[in-house]
Amino acid sequence: MSLQDWSCGVPKSNSETITLSHGSGGRLSAKLIEEVFFKHYLSPELSARNDSAVLDWSSDGRVAMSTDAFVIQPLEFPGGDIGSLSVYGTVNDLAVQGAKPIALSIAWILEEGFPLSQLSQLACSIGKAAAECSVRIVAGDTKVVERGRGHGCYITTTGIGKVPKGLDLGPSQIKAGDCILLSGSIGDHGMAIMSQRTGLVFEPILKSDCSPLHTMAKDLIENIPGLRVMRDPTRGGIAATLNELASSSRLCFQIDEARVPVRAQVKSACELLGLDPWIVANEGKLIAIVAPESLQAALQILRNHPLGSQACCIGQVTQEYRSRVIARTAYGTQRIVPMPEGELLPRIC
Amino acid sequence: MCLAIPGQIVSIDTSGTLRMGRVDFGGVIQEICLEYTPEIAVGDYAIVHVGFAIAKLDLDRANEILATIDQLPLG
Amino acid sequence: MQATDFGNPNHVALLVQQIRAKTTRPWTIMEVCGGQTHAILRYGIDQLLPDSIRIVHGPGCPVCVTPIETIDQAIQIASTPGVIFCTFGDMLRVPGSDGDLMQAKSRGADVRIIHSPMEAYQLALAESNQTGSNRQVVLFAIGFETTAPATAMAIRMAKEKNLDCFSALVCHVLVPPALEAIFSDENHGIDGLLAAGHVCTITGYHSYDAICNRFGIPIAITGFEPVDLLRGIWNVVEQLESQPRNDRVVNVYEHIATIQGNAHAQQTVDEVFALCDQTWRGIGILPQSGLKLKEKYALYDAQKRFSIRSDRSTEASPCRAADVLRGKIRPVECPAFGSLCNPGNPLGAPMVSNEGACAAYYLYQSIKEDKSQDLEVDR
Numbered sequence: 067m068s069l070q071d072w073s074c075g076v077p078k079s080n081s082e083t084i085t086l087s088h089g090s091g092g093r094l095s096a097k098l099i100e101e102v103f104f105k106h107y108l109s110p111e112l113s114a115r116n117d118s119a120v121l122d123w124s125s126d127g128r129v130a131m132s133t134d135a136f137v138i139q140p141l142e143f144p145g146g147d148i149g150s151l152s153v154y155g156t157v158n159d160l161a162v163q164g165a166k167p168i169a170l171s172i173a174w175i176l177e178e179g180f181p182l183s184q185l186s187q188l189a190c191s192i193g194k195a196a197a198e199c200s201v202r203i204v205a206g207d208t209k210v211v212e213r214g215r216g217h218g219c220y221i222t223t224t225g226i227g228k229v230p231k232g233l234d235l236g237p238s239q240i241k242a243g244d245c246i247l248l249s250g251s252i253g254d255h256g257m258a259i260m261s262q263r264t265g266l267v268f269e270p271i272l273k274s275d276c277s278p279l280h281t282m283a284k285d286l287i288e289n290i291p292g293l294r295v296m297r298d299p300t301r302g303g304i305a306a307t308l309n310e311l312a313s314s315s316r317l318c319f320q321i322d323e324a325r326v327p328v329r330a331q332v333k334s335a336c337e338l339l340g341l342d343p344w345i346v347a348n349e350g351k352l353i354a355i356v357a358p359e360s361l362q363a364a365l366q367i368l369r370n371h372p373l374g375s376q377a378c379c380i381g382q383v384t385q386e387y388r389s390r391v392i393a394r395t396a397y398g399t400q401r402i403v404p405m406p407e408g409e410l411l412p413r414i415c
Numbered sequence: 416m417c418l419a420i421p422g423q424i425v426s427i428d429t430s431g432t433l434r435m436g437r438v439d440f441g442g443v444i445q446e447i448c449l450e451y452t453p454e455i456a457v458g459d460y461a462i463v464h465v466g467f468a469i470a471k472l473d474l475d476r477a478n479e480i481l482a483t484i485d486q487l488p489l490g
Numbered sequence: 491m492q493a494t495d496f497g498n499p500n501h502v503a504l505l506v507q508q509i510r511a512k513t514t515r516p517w518t519i520m521e522v523c524g525g526q527t528h529a530i531l532r533y534g535i536d537q538l539l540p541d542s543i544r545i546v547h548g549p550g551c552p553v554c555v556t557p558i559e560t561i562d563q564a565i566q567i568a569s570t571p572g573v574i575f576c577t578f579g580d581m582l583r584v585p586g587s588d589g590d591l592m593q594a595k596s597r598g599a600d601v602r603i604i605h606s607p608m609e610a611y612q613l614a615l616a617e618s619n620q621t622g623s624n625r626q627v628v629l630f631a632i633g634f635e636t637t638a639p640a641t642a643m644a645i646r647m648a649k650e651k652n653l654d655c656f657s658a659l660v661c662h663v664l665v666p667p668a669l670e671a672i673f674s675d676e677n678h679g680i681d682g683l684l685a686a687g688h689v690c691t692i693t694g695y696h697s698y699d700a701i702c703n704r705f706g707i708p709i710a711i712t713g714f715e716p717v718d719l720l721r722g723i724w725n726v727v728e729q730l731e732s733q734p735r736n737d738r739v740v741n742v743y744e745h746i747a748t749i750q751g752n753a754h755a756q757q758t759v760d761e762v763f764a765l766c767d768q769t770w771r772g773i774g775i776l777p778q779s780g781l782k783l784k785e786k787y788a789l790y791d792a793q794k795r796f797s798i799r800s801d802r803s804t805e806a807s808p809c810r811a812a813d814v815l816r817g818k819i820r821p822v823e824c825p826a827f828g829s830l831c832n833p834g835n836p837l838g839a840p841m842v843s844n845e846g847a848c849a850a851y852y853l854y855q856s857i858k859e860d861k862s863q864d865l866e867v868d869r
Contacts, residue, residue, distance in 0.1 A: 417523070417525055417633070417634060417636035417637065417686070417688040417689065418525060419636065419688045419691075421493050421494075423493065432647070432650070433643075433647070448606075448608060448640075448643065450643060450754070450758075451639060451643075451752055451754045451755040451758070452752075452754070453754065460493045462688070462691065462746055464636050464637065464640070464688060465578075465605065465606045465607060465633075465637055465640045466605060466606025466607070466608050466609070466640060467606070467608075467639065467640045467643070467755075469636065469639070469688070469691050469692060469752055469755060470691045470746050470747070470748075470752060472493060472494070472745060472746055473744075473745045473746070474493060474494065474745075476744060476745040477493070477494040477496075477745040478494065480717075480721075480744075480745060481494065481495075481496075481498070481501065481717070484501045484504055484505060484717065485501070485504075487504045487505070487507070487508060489504065489507070
């Protein structure tokens with residue numbers, strides 16, 4: 067089935083809602099699984115209806131495993147929804163580790179009263195996203211909590227993937243002189259969500275960058291021998307990711323601020339709310355550290371990818387300060403970029 | 416203190432109790448109270464703080480300032 | 491689309507050259523506004539200046555100077571059942587004597603982040619139209635002269651609409667009295683002043699002449715972009731270096747601020763507020779330095795509407811926020827800075843707000859400061 071053929075269909079009734087019985091494990095649970103979940107993301111493992119999925123693993127590579135919980139509000143936002151996000155999020159965590167994503171589990175926590183039609187939409191979105199990433203949904207669970215005890219729905223996904231033999235990516239591979247690449251503009255996801263919460267209106271509409279990075283990561287792994295490590299800078303923005311890398315490599319990450327792509331709209335919205343785009347979340351961006359001799363080839367690969375047209379080298383790894391991220395401003399000055407603290411709070415001062 | 420940034424007035428609505436306007440901050444539109452800037456017109460730039468336009472940005476003056484800096488001697 | 495670009499690196503370089511050429515002696519310049527503190531460190535303006543120019547930061551952060559008693563009151567009111575407590579995001583993590591608003595929220599208080607006082611008014615309007623609701627909407631009205639007109643409008647509107655469910659916990663403060671207090675200390679050590687452009691946009695800058703003349707301090711009304719800040723510093727240095735000295739107030743934010751300020755905003759502020767003595771966190775009581783609701787608006791005073799305990803509030807100990815706010819020490823000179831006190835665990839208010847001098851230093855600590863510290867220690 068190709069992505070174009072995918073149809074979410076029209077739900078039978080718009081008024082049907084989730085009741086506590088849907089999470090009871092009885093007849094209604096089974097009906098929900100068959101009529102909603104199986105409809106949108108069936109796999110041989112799911113249809114076997116065992117207590118756990120058993121996967122063929124004829125590979126001499128290693129297994130990568132990752133898990134992520136999704137509690138995003140609103141559930142649907144420009145550029146995506148909690149369904150696609152829950153697939154891409156875990157796929158991206160696997161992909162940047164160098165793994166080929168193979169299988170996912172999906173656990174739903176639904177609030178009593180959640181519209182069945184909306185659940186069906188989200189399940190459809192999960193099915194679409196999984197097909198796009200060539201992963202199977204092989205296991206799942208559904209629980210229903212009383213009305214008022216959840217925000218509509220929460221999703222937890224766990225994924226496993228195959229790591230090619232001999233591939234060794236990680237902060238310990240980073241060396242002074244390496245180049246820091248970023249696949250595109252920052253802060254799109256965080257500000258798209260924030261706009262929904264704060265009533266900022268983007269004209270034209272700002273979409274979340276929510277998208278899968280597995281093909282981009284694969285292209286780099288297969289073609290760039292000087293690839294050291296990849297990350298997807300989600301919560302905490304690039305400031306958090308760069309600080310994690312600087313801290314675990316005990317090296318200095320020097321970033322040219324002017325080279326970091328930020329959409330004009332994101333910049334304006336950040337100014338309005340008193341936020342720094344460097345700490346705003348992304349859901350479809352990749353940071354790659356590569357050896358200096360691999361720079362041009364890696365940039366070319368990123369830019370040839372549909373999600374990487376704005377890819378650029380934003381800075382270099384040096385030995386100047388241990389475990390620090392340093393931003394060079396357009397004025398030739400430098401400042402330390404700290405690890406972001408806590409929740410993003412819009413400010414007026 | 417006082418984060419205040421310039422935005423361009425897109426439209427003005429005087430039908431309610433308060434003079435309100437839609438203000439464009441580089442592709443981000445916000446509903447802003449214009450009660451304190453009765454002189455401001457569509458197309459003008461306003462300096463906005465906590466949902467209120469507090470002044471009109473004098474663009475000509477701003478450009479004069481920048482032009483004067485361009486004339487400063489180097490070194 | 492940006493109307494004007496006051497951050498062009500060529501302009502910055504040209505201005506820095508003028509400042510360097512003018513400077514022959516060491517000068518200490520205070521900027522009074524937290525937004526300026528933030529911008530100076532954000533762009534590294536301090537690194538561009540000659541070593542002989544020292545920038546110190548004044549008490550211009552409303553978050554930092556809001557007294558601990560008021561934070562405690564805010565938490566008490568917010569924790570009252572049936573109250574919707576509206577605050578700017580800035581105030582959420584300011585430590586009171588026992589916790590902050592964020593923690594109160596986690597314990598069940600209905601704390602909402604707003605971006606304009608009018609949102610609180612709108613919320614109250616919606617509540618009043620809802621039959622059977624007896625919830626109270628409370629606005630935490632903090633800020634300097636720039637923010638007061640917005641609060642004033644929300645309260646004026648509430649009175650016009652007879653909104654019984656709206657009130658404000660008012661803690662607006664005024665810049666000139668704080669400057670007078672700082673300069674009245676003989677050992678203030680400050681040679682020149684950058685006055686806050688947005689405050690002056692509202693108030694005008696007549697009142698700064700008196701400060702300039704009384705204390706012999708040249709003043710530049712200054713904006714917040716790199717070019718604005720450097721023009722302010724340039725002007726003050728020029729005044730300081732001129733022989734003979736002719737100290738005066740110069741407006742280098744002239745594309746936005748005017749000498750008379752915003753008369754409409756002033757009028758509404760006068761309509762709603764009267765001057766009062768006000769406690770400043772870290773500084774103490776300053777006469778006629780705050781705003782209180784006038785008698786005819788007293789109905790909207792949250793302090794009167796809610797019965798508030800008046801326990802004595804206590805400050806955390808090793809914190810030297812008071813000296814930071816007076817420009818006596820820089821944040822890095824405080825023994826608690828960065829170790830005991832950081833944005834994740836603020837001891838003093840200046841570590842909370844992004845524009846608080848301590849948080850700004852922590853966030854954008856210039857490399858110079860970092861070199862003097864042990865890089866092995868990860869904070």
